[in-house]
Amino acid sequence: MRERLYLFDTTLRDGGQTTGIDYSVEDKRQVAELIDSLGIDYIEGGYPGANLTDTQFFAHRPGLRARFAAFGMTKRAGRSAANDPGLAALLAADADAIVLVAKAWDYHVELALGISLDENLAGIRDSVAACRAAGREVMLDAEHFFDGYKANPSYALDCIKAGYDAGARWLVLCDTNGGTLPHDVTEIVTAVCSVMPGSHVGIHAHNDTDNAVANSLAAVRAGARQIQGTLNGIGERCGNANLVSLIPSLVLKPEFAARFELGVSERQLASLTKVSHAFDELLNRAPYRHAPYVGASAFATKAGIHASAVAKDPRTYEHVPPETVGNTRKILVSDQAGRSNILAELERLGVPVQRDDPRIARLLDEVKEKEALGYAYEGADASFALLARRVLGKVPEFFDVERFSVSVERRYNAAGERVTVSEAIVKVTVDGESLISAAEGNGPVHALDLALRKDLGKYQRYIGDLQLLDYRVRIFQGGSDAVTRVLIECGDSEGRRWSTVGVSANIIDASFQALVDSMTYKLLLAGAE
């Protein structure tokens, strides 16, 4: 019998502390879906009541398979749990579980909170009890647990015992400052699990010494049964434990696989590379090439002394098979692997094709060529579908853009105010007829979008409900004169959503490509002819 190991994702809460990350409510919804697709047990959505975004996010809870958790603080000293506005906001949030953070380092209790050690214990007890009374699963995040344990082991233990006795399901040992090394984690978690059931103990590690993953594994070996972490290891300072590195080791490495069972299925594990990259895409940053398991270089061997041995038997140079995590071997740029990827994607997108169609190879070549130019189809399914259908000869030429121009001008208007004006002109040919339209917009892309959809002749009636939902830009090689990649997400009144990509040295050109792809895809969806 293998023991169950639980995964807890805090990408949306602790991950939100990352420098430069600033989620919108819609971002949070998308990230929650990504995490949920991996089979994680708990998803911490944020801190309702602390800021508007989190409050709004919890107001319409996302439909998730995972248990949904809200984060907050234990009640303030000098107030009853029933009269604490923070606790009230937590209890009002629509969540399955409540995560209560409390200090477990005596020095911090006295310095940062300025209350007595006993008051802190009472706060833990009363807050946990109040959440239990409201029927919630409760977790106690014991802040600074490891530093606290080193300073005053019996007080640190008292804190989590107070939580346990009051009914907390999980006691999470947090290495808040991230400075604890693996052997210390082993020692301290072992000590905790000798006085507390390990099936109630969790680990929350930070990467300040580059040991967050090792610390999490050490805690599990010492008895902990819940691991907290984030997608791609984002988080304050040097980040949190990286679930993307941890999951494959827990599932694939015999020493863990033999002892533990996770909620992540084989198929979910095989989506890991994709999920990791999709998250980076959403954060508008380039995936890290050298990331363990999922990096583009993780299974790449630079030709050399290893090359021939890899050719003889790749397993001798790969610690796990790349396909188990949805990655690919890079030295044998196998048309086989690429081919099956593409076939799976076409199936997913509903593009009918025979498995032995010779045009698949041409499509594979086209994708490789386009990706070398900077296109990325992982985050642009509609552009990929169009490319595939074009190679398979299945996209009608709905319209052709003869030319466009757009101008942006900042000047003083008649009233002496500074104004910025954008206008665009687009000339298209539909069924041999030339149509020219102009529009003003809030910015150049908006003006182009409006002008393009102003008159598409007989197709006009299909595009009325098309909406631009998201627009993201990334520049490669630094500097404004490098290659620009634009990703656009659109939707329509039937709730469909699709994404397109455009690449050019010119941001307007790249944006226009993505707009045209999006409109073409909408016409395809609508069955226009």
Next chain:
Amino acid sequence: MRERLYLFDTTLRDGGQTTGIDYSVEDKRQVAELIDSLGIDYIEGGYPGANLTDTQFFAHRPGLRARFAAFGMTKRAGRSAANDPGLAALLAADADAIVLVAKAWDYHVELALGISLDENLAGIRDSVAACRAAGREVMLDAEHFFDGYKANPSYALDCIKAGYDAGARWLVLCDTNGGTLPHDVTEIVTAVCSVMPGSHVGIHAHNDTDNAVANSLAAVRAGARQIQGTLNGIGERCGNANLVSLIPSLVLKPEFAARFELGVSERQLASLTKVSHAFDELLNRAPYRHAPYVGASAFATKAGIHASAVAKDPRTYEHVPPETVGNTRKILVSDQAGRSNILAELERLGVPVQRDDPRIARLLDEVKEKEALGYAYEGADASFALLARRVLGKVPEFFDVERFSVSVERRYNAAGERVTVSEAIVKVTVDGESLISAAEGNGPVHALDLALRKDLGKYQRYIGDLQLLDYRVRIFQGGSDAVTRVLIECGDSEGRRWSTVGVSANIIDASFQALVDSMTYKLLLAGAE
């Protein structure tokens, strides 16, 4: 008495296997100097005889304090050591130490080398003996040691024993595929050190499971006394053990500091951040913000609740003092920020202000107001410094932009090709004089940048070395007609870097704001009047 622990750097050899890294001889010389400045014990220069760069690099050995090592293979089977051209090239190289790589996994010996297990042992023995006879210090890199040990422990041990008996100073246990987890390293290194003096054992870890640093520390605790790694963890696939993460833990963490002595002085440790960044500079890539110890965010606090405690006593939220590794504390200015954050940031940026200056409150209000509009100062220190100096009345009005316009046009040219053309016109006033400039660019922002800096009158001479390094765009609330935030990073010939932000419904307008801020900041830095 503390034991001596040795550091071995392979940035120039194994690090050269990194995807995208291709050193010139001059690069190698510069990197060697950087590594040497840290007080590393051994620097492995490369593989003389294997390629022209390495052969040339060894032909004029750099003047280093560290011992200089050459890498190569043990002799081929069926040849005597005296007649092996590879060994001859190694012995011809001007190096203090010779690193001989040999296979320690029985399966690999038979599969990749196609020789008998005894032939492999004889090869190790004879090659080590030949290098010893030539008066060199010898290290044996036991390739695939951990996988080999798991498959056939006695043969893996026989390999390193053969090296030891023939006079090798170091027996380096290599986790070549990088898949070994820390507890396995502990177990196997402990076993090795029970039959071999640990003072002769080294560890060479890769990061394929995100545990390279932990594996190196585990090996030291199990008895090994040499650690191999690279600057910033570069290396094939997911990289090698990161010396930049390892060194501070070994020097600063009591459990290691109490037992071991390194060649790295306190002063050298304090140069770590600089060395790490200088190496990235040399590789032409942006330093990783979240890198342990040396990242720009490694000591950055965002959370409001933590910020006030950090102000009370920074040690309670920092696992080591940032200045010990040459890094700095950073309290992020965000809408959660309070007065103490702002004061700390002003001090860091060198903006002189009294703690009780009433204008601080006004600045705080302005920051909050701007952030509500979409500005984000945590990634735009120069824009924050300008805002602060403006509120404090300390920014001269260098130039005023009267108007600008930019146009982008895609059309067919005379040759019938589709082309996209961008041009910009900027009119500025400097010292009451109107100056108008036009420029073409690869895109609208590039054109604006060129036009803006074409003629700034008497300030022109200060901005010649200004360079646009990075350009990022984020749209809020989805859709192209929402708010656009542009972040620009610039640099100059003195190696300074700064970031600015612009926000507008119009992407061009937002970009222009950030460009103008960047130019103004450069003029401030240059002391223009």
